[in-house]
Amino acid sequence: MVRKENLVVKHEIRGGTGDVYMYHILEENELMGHGTLYARVVLPPGSSIGYHRHVGNTEPYYILKGSGIFVDEKGERVPVQAGDVCVIACGESHGMENTGKEDLEIMALIINEG
Amino acid sequence: MVRKENLVVKHEIRGGTGDVYMYHILEENELMGHGTLYARVVLPPGSSIGYHRHVGNTEPYYILKGSGIFVDEKGERVPVQAGDVCVIACGESHGMENTGKEDLEIMALIINEG
DSSP: OEEEOEEEEEESGGGOSSEEEEEEEEOGGGGTTSEEEEEEEEEOTTOEEEEEEOSSEEOOEEEEESEEEEEOTTSOEEEEETTEEEOOOTTOEEEEEOOSSSOEEEEEEEEEOO | OEEEOEEEEEESGGGOSSEEEEEEEEOGGGGTTSEEEEEEEEEOTTOEEEEEEOSSEEOOEEEEESEEEEEOTTSOEEEEETTEEEOOOTTOEEEEEOOSSSOEEEEEEEEEOO
16 A cells, blocks of 8 residues: 655754654554554755753764754764764764755654663 | 665566666665564666565555556556555555656555554
């Protein structure tokens, strides 16, 4: 069965700045208890996902397009670009900022702890 | 922690045609028992992922770029493009073909049955 992605616009997500466009691929019930989010996420220039902690799950970010700053589990600011995979362990924190001039597109998958 | 995607080139995958470029985001152990594959998959023009069944898991395809044909659970050939989500239930079959002139890029996530 083929359907369209499901766009939800979020404002100042996780304490970040600006609007973030979340194109949901699966809804939470479709992850069948294994996770809670599977989406392509678009951050326009200047927008960010605030620094937040993942308790009982993790959320790898995968950079599809653009560039920005990944704030890692130590709070360090790491420049990232397409092809980069940003991982944290369950219980750790992260954030993402679009510091570039083009949209920053990432894949977000929240999977539960094993 | 930031690292690069992990490229693995597959030939005639699942009985399909040509080469398919799999950019792994997580390795199987990192899915912590919830699934077996999380990758961006690039099909050059003329290549395909052969029709195959998912027993005990499912694999939504999400179209990032390009166009092609999704072969659904009934064997029907459905034209797809960026933003389309191709879902099957656990136990059902699917395939994907790049019938266009540009690369077809999709996200593949194999998650276990609930």
